[in-house]
Amino acid sequence: GLEDAVSGKFFLADEGRVLRYSSRVAAEAGTSPEAVLGKSTVSQYGGGSATATNLRSAWGLALDATGQLWVSDPRGHRIVAFAAAATAPTGAPMSVVLGQADFITSTSGLAADRLNTPRTLAIDGNGHLYVADYGNHRVLRFNQIATKPSGAAADAVIGQEDLLTASTAANAALLRNPSGLCFDAQGRLWVADTGKNRIARYDTPLTMAAADLPSGTLGGLASLSASGMSAPLSVAITPSGRLWV
Numbered sequence: 001g002l003e004d005a006v007s008g009k010f011f012l013a014d015e016g017r018v019l020r021y022s023s024r025v026a027a028e029a030g031t032s033p034e035a036v037l038g039k040s041t042v043s044q045y046g047g048g049s050a051t052a053t054n055l056r057s058a059w060g061l062a063l064d065a066t067g068q069l070w071v072s073d074p075r076g077h078r079i080v081a082f083a084a085a086a087t088a089p090t091g092a093p094m095s096v097v098l099g100q101a102d103f104i105t106s107t108s109g110l111a112a113d114r115l116n117t118p119r120t121l122a123i124d125g126n127g128h129l130y131v132a133d134y135g136n137h138r139v140l141r142f143n144q145i146a147t148k149p150s151g152a153a154a155d156a157v158i159g160q161e162d163l164l165t166a167s168t169a170a171n172a173a174l175l176r177n178p179s180g181l182c183f184d185a186q187g188r189l190w191v192a193d194t195g196k197n198r199i200a201r202y203d204t205p206l207t208m209a210a211a212d213l214p215s216g217t218l219g220g221l222a223s224l225s226a227s228g229m230s231a232p233l234s235v236a237i238t239p240s241g242r243l244w245v
Helices: 024-028
Strands: 010-014 017-021 035-037 061-063 069-073 078-082 096-098 118-123 129-133 138-142 156-158 178-183 189-193 198-202 216-219
Touching: 010 024, 017 024, 061 118, 069 118, 078 118, 129 178, 129 189, 138 178
Parallel strands: 118 178
Antiparallel strands: 010 017, 017 035, 061 069, 069 078, 078 096, 118 129, 129 138, 138 156, 178 189, 189 198, 198 216
């Protein structure tokens, strides 16, 4: 779920669609959504083929400074944007697609402009979008996401040596199936590194080298203990700085 601080609208990623409510309170009260993005009618859900109006799936959500809602479509191996998301009607067409050359292709790939089962999205204070590219074992950064055209290549990678590698070798600098992302008040990037049973922290995500070691880690052992984790999927940080996994 994502609450828009500007409009107060609340977005919820559902099965192959994104529901928009007038507010989070309205959603919690069980009221009907005011619009659905990624499907042509409110009653539709599920997968189907990738098109400019149909999501095959929905996972991560992020709003940029222009009000575009970015949605990760893991089954479509793409990220798409809906312009003016706070007011867009049900069935509105997507405005941008990343990870694919067009709106109707949905094949996975390993390149600067391709994705493989993308999951969580996060936008930093500079307007750069970070993507947990789960199937390619990496986090990608797209600079100034509000101005990116369809098919644009990523500007940087974290967790792999370059934009053409997806190694799962036993190297602490490499990620394995990252799922969750979030930023704290200091601009540090936290990653739920699902395949390595850990949370990785990057203190300088804008200036670090692609295969730098994390600045810190939590977990790392798939054990049921105070210091262990088993396939963590999501991370979130409260305004007071408390991390939830």
